[in-house]
Amino acid sequence: MKKIAIIGRPNVGKSSLFNRLIKKRDAITAEIAGTTRDVKRRTVTFIDREAMLLDTGGLDKGCELFDKIKEMSLKAAYSADIILYMVDGKSIPEDEDKKLFYELQSMGKDMALVVNKIDNDKMKENLWDYYEFGTGDIFGISVAHNRNTVELLEWIASKIPDSDIIKEDEELDEDDDITIIEPELDDEEFFANKTEHDEDDDGYTYWDEDEMDGVVVDDTIFGNNDRIKEFDEEDLNHIKIAIIGRTNVGKSSLLNALLGEERSVVSSVAGTTIDPIDETVEYQGKQLTFVDTAGLRRRGRILGIEKYALMRTTEMLDNSNMALIVLDASEPFLDLDEKIAGLVDSNRLSCIIVLNKWDISKREEHDKIIKEVRDRFKFLAYAPIITLSAKSHLRVDKLHDMILEINENYSQRIPTSKINEVIEKALRRHTLPSVSGQVIRIYYGTQYETRPPKIAIIMNKPSGLHFTYRRYLTNKMREAFNFTGTPVLFKAKKRGEK
Structure with missing residues (x-):
């Protein structure tokens, strides 16, 4: 071509x-x-x-x-x-x-x-x-x-x-109209749909879980637990991977290292990448499409065209099925890192936490750094952590195999019989508490969607599935099956309910 x-x-x-x-x-x-x-x-x-x-x-x-x-x-x-x-x-x-x-x-x-x-x-x-x-x-x-x-x-x-x-x-239709859409949003309009929030003295924007629920950015609703992007289950050989993080953590360098060529401009200037850049490579029979997204800043520092870059980044997340959250291991982690990771969690993507610049970090503090990541990103406890250096290519080669493994977990379908074995054992160990004197029963469970795995729990009273018991079931599923790197979602339903 x-x-x-x-x-x-x-x-x-x-x-x-x-x-x-x-x-x-x-x-x-x-x-x-x-x-x-x-x-x-x-x-x-x-x-x-x-x-x-x-x-x-x-x-x-x-x-x-x-x-x-x-x-x-x-x-x-x-x-x-x-x-x-x-x-x-x-x-x-x-x-x-x-x-x-x-x-x-x-x-x-x-x-x-x-x-x-x-x-x-x-x-x-x-x-x-x-x-x-x-x-x-x-x-x-x-x-x-x-x-x-x-x-x-x-x-x-x-x-x-x-x-x-x-x-x-x-062939194209001769009547196809070729048009160009110019930006129409100014700064005030762009943030009009976001919720009100406070800003701490350090200037970073903070959201709690309630505030994140319903936040709208470019028609993407964050925090809606039942909003799962549907992918073509037959297209399991194509993995769409968004590289996300704040400015200057090394996202473009990581893309270049993964591709083995200088595909994305790298410089010390914060916010070098504006437009998301995608590139597809083949690895062990799979198509890996990497998207280098614009670095995200705190809201008060988003200027000019960067607001469109943010819109494109959220769009890329919505169309991806895996995210590489890139953190700078040589510097203290920021609350902004948590907020960015929250976008990945809200989109229910499979995930790998990438600690970049490991070659210049304090390696003797390895355990301390890993513990801090786990403490800060508890909502991504299922995400594996890899330490590497995009600049020197240290351990970058291991990332390809990790991506394939997590895609298998993200795309797997568990037989109904196996799911019910786990549920039965879980119920024997801890029965469901009653609600207002009414006995709560789980009839059976079945997986009805992949990418991510989504399991329907058929019950006599769906509202009786408390979030603590939902978490308990999730842990039991993770003990029984390999769900490393992927969220597992439960949907409580009545019999016959679609």
Whole structure:
């Protein structure tokens, strides 16, 4: 499959073009330079041919972060088969653009100069200035107004070989409307649906269990115990893994270490990752899709485009079935770490706690650090802990096998007979307490959903299943079956109740 890279300086409309071509708002767009930092990849259909489209960061220089973004973008351009070099038609040609254009052109790749922001007929005159680039493949378009894009699409399709023509039943509808969705929420509107809460002197936001129940972020309801994401049980070979944590704990470094290549921009600048970046690898017959999410900050420090990054992170969690909670083992843990882990628990994901930067932590305090993690994250007592270093790749190789094992636990279906053996033994040891003099009976239990395992307890009075007895049953199930790394959920029901 051919690779098409959209290259250019910051704020010329690369991500907007990317969104329009893939027909949805995937890449975050803003007027802030450096919004796109990592390379985003999606499969796109041009007329009747498929190709891989790459959205890259702006080619700028100055600080460490921008230098790394430029390096990653140029690497994508060198690996691409077709290059769309994008410029801002509202300004005069930049010498730096010419230099980069000639450098990429010398590689002998198919290359077009895309002059964006030609919003009306009068602005077409600006195109003449860009003919000095010396290419005949020049296209004056307006992504925002969807003007003059047909010729560009036809040119791209002409550069994709016949072998990449898609089957007839996969062709796009000619009437499909390609639109772009611009951000509409300001800071006040974004947080309008969140519950009121207090803020301690250290500036961190704290929620207790009651406050977390019903909190809404981007249509995701946290704390709703019966809200379980349904996955295709036949697709057990595809594991979607979100890498989550606060800023600067090493999430992007971990993604690169897991992939064995520099896929995500890494720098000392807090909040380097904005758009979630996903990459799929195959391991022992399984597809592992890792998603590097934006680092989460305390609410008072979420600025500008970071609010959209938070929305994307919650969306990724909602669509994942496993989370790697990354903690910085070289620094004291923060209450914010607990709140982030709470999002994973609320989404009922399988989970691994990753203690990163172990190579620079105080290893002699191993037991003390592990105990602190267990004390702080009691609600994730089922999650295994792995100590590693993403930078030096210490023990990163063990993480792949751990992911496969936990996916098996998360996806397993326990026979009804085995479940009832455990319930019967549990009842013999501790009977259910009566409620208002009424005897509470459990008739039987059966698993009716996986990912995570969800068990229905059929009773004469479902409200009589106290949370302490529910916890007791959970512990007995964990003793009988391997549920390491996965939550186990119970649903009390009456006979015949769906």
